[in-house]
Amino acid sequence: MNCPLRKEETAHILLDYSAGRLDAAGAGVLERHLENCPDCAAFRMEQTAVWDALDEWRPAPVSIDFNRRLWQRIDAADAAPWYARLFQSIRFAQWQPVLPLTAAILVVAAGFLLDHPADRVSLQAAPAAPSVSVTEADQVEQTLDDIQLLRQLNAEGAGKAKTIPE
Amino acid sequence: MAQGVNTLIGASSAPDLDAQLMLRVRDGDEESFRLLLEKHRNALVHFLYRMVQDEAVSEELSQEVFLRVFRSRGTYEPTAKFTTWLFRIATHLALNWLRDGKNERGQTRLDDDRDGESPAREVADRKPTVEQRMLYQARLREVRSAIALLPEKQRAAVLMHKYEEMEYSQIANVLDCSESAVKSLLFRAYESLRAKLAHMVAGGAR
Numbered sequence: 001m002n003c004p005l006r007k008e009e010t011a012h013i014l015l016d017y018s019a020g021r022l023d024a025a026g027a028g029v030l031e032r033h034l035e036n037c038p039d040c041a042a043f044r045m046e047q048t049a050v051w052d053a054l055d056e057w058r059p060a061p062v063s064i065d066f067n068r069r070l071w072q073r074i075d076a077a078d079a080a081p082w083y084a085r086l087f088q089s090i091r092f093a094q095w096q097p098v099l100p101l102t103a104a105i106l107v108v109a110a111g112f113l114l115d116h117p118a119d120r121v122s123l124q125a126a127p128a129a130p131s132v133s134v135t136e137a138d139q140v141e142q143t144l145d146d147i148q149l150l151r152q153l154n155a156e157g158a159g160k161a162k163t164i165p166e
Numbered sequence: 167m168a169q170g171v172n173t174l175i176g177a178s179s180a181p182d183l184d185a186q187l188m189l190r191v192r193d194g195d196e197e198s199f200r201l202l203l204e205k206h207r208n209a210l211v212h213f214l215y216r217m218v219q220d221e222a223v224s225e226e227l228s229q230e231v232f233l234r235v236f237r238s239r240g241t242y243e244p245t246a247k248f249t250t251w252l253f254r255i256a257t258h259l260a261l262n263w264l265r266d267g268k269n270e271r272g273q274t275r276l277d278d279d280r281d282g283e284s285p286a287r288e289v290a291d292r293k294p295t296v297e298q299r300m301l302y303q304a305r306l307r308e309v310r311s312a313i314a315l316l317p318e319k320q321r322a323a324v325l326m327h328k329y330e331e332m333e334y335s336q337i338a339n340v341l342d343c344s345e346s347a348v349k350s351l352l353f354r355a356y357e358s359l360r361a362k363l364a365h366m367v368a369g370g371a372r
Contacts, residue, residue, distance in 0.1 A: 008353045009349075011349075012334070013355060015352065019327075021331075047356065049360075049366055050356065050359045050360050053305065053308075053366040054309060054313075054329075054363075056302070056305060057306060057310065059216065060221060062207060067200075067203060069229060070203070070232055072235075074233060074236055077237060096326035105281045115208060
C-alpha cells in the first residue's frame with residue numbers, strides 16, 4: 001500500500017469513486033490517476049467486487065401484516081395505563097446499564113467477604129472472643145504486677161541493707 | 167428513545183418532505199404517518215435485518231421504531247433530517263439488542279436460506295438450476311457472515327453507506343460521532359470486507 005490515496009484519511013475518495021458517488025470532475029482526475037497507479041487500481045477492483053457481492057444480499061419482503069400489527073401496538077400503547085407506558089418506554093434501553101452495575105457491586109461485595117474471612121469469624125464468634133482475650137490480659141497484668149512487686153521487694157531489701165548498721 | 171427526539175445534532179436546514187409530514191403527524195394527521203410508514207418501512211426493516219440477521223427480530227425492532235416515532239409526535243421538532251432520526255432510533259435499538267447477546271439465535275441462522283429468493287442476475291429469463299441456486303446460497307452465506315463478523319458500529323456504518331446511500335455527515339449524525347470517525351469506521355469495515363469478499367469477482371466467477 002504505497003499510494004497515499006489508499007491511506008485511511010483519503011481512501012474515502014476511492015470508496016466514493018467505486019460506489020459511483022464521486023462528482024464528474026473528481027472522477028475524471030481519479031481515473032487519470034488510476035491509469036498510472038496499480039495500487040489504487042487494485043483497490044478499486046477489490047472494492048467493486050465487494051460492492052457487487054453486497055448487492056446480491058436482498059432481504060425477504062416485509063410481512064404483509066406488518067402495518068396491521070403496528071397499528072395494534074399503537075392502539076394498545078395508547079390504551080395502556082401510565083405505568084405500563086413508562087415501563088414500555090424504558091424496557092429496551094434505559095435500565096439495562098443498571099443490571100451489570102448491580103451484578104458488579106454484588107460480585108465486589110462477595111469478593112470482599114471472601115477476602116476477609118477473619119472479620120466474619122470475629123463477628124460470628126463474638127461471644128467466645130472475650131474469654132480468650134480476658135485470660136491473656138489477666139496473665140499479662142498479673143505478670144506485670146509480679147514484676148512490680150519484685151522491684152518493690154528488691155528496692156525495699158536494698159534500703160534495709162543500707163540502713164542496717166554493720 | 168424520547169431523549170433523542172429533539173436533541174439530534176447536525177445543522178438545521180429547511181425541513182425535508184418527511185419532516186413536513188411528521189409535523190402534520192404532530193398536528194394529529196394520522197394519514198401522514200401512514201405515508202411515512204409506507205415510504206420508510208421496507209428500508210428500515212431491511213436495515214435492521216442486515217444488522218441483526220433475524221427476520222422476526224428485525225420486524226419487531228422496526229415496529230418499536232415506528233411506535234416510538236408515533237408516540238413522540240407531540241414533541242417533534244424538525245432539527246435534523248427525518249431519516250436521520252429514524253435510523254438513529256433503529257441503530258440504537260439494534261445495538262442494544264446485539265449487546266444484550268440476544269443475537270445468538272441470529273448467528274445460528276446464518277445458514278438459513280430465507281432471504282434473497284433467487285439469484286435474479288443469473289436467471290433473467292429462466293428458472294435457476296440447482297447448481298446456480300447452491301452457488302448463490304454459498305455466496306450469500308459468505309456475504310452475511312462477513313457482515314456479521316464486523317464490529318457493530320462498522321456494520322451499521324457500512325449498511326447505511328451501502329444500502330441507504332447516506333452521506334458521511336448523515337451517518338455521523340445517526341451514530342453520534344464525527345464525520346472523520348465515520349470515514350475511519352468505513353475504511354476499516356471495507357478493508358475487512360475486501361479481505362473476505364474480494365475473491366467474489368463480479369459476475370459470480372470464483
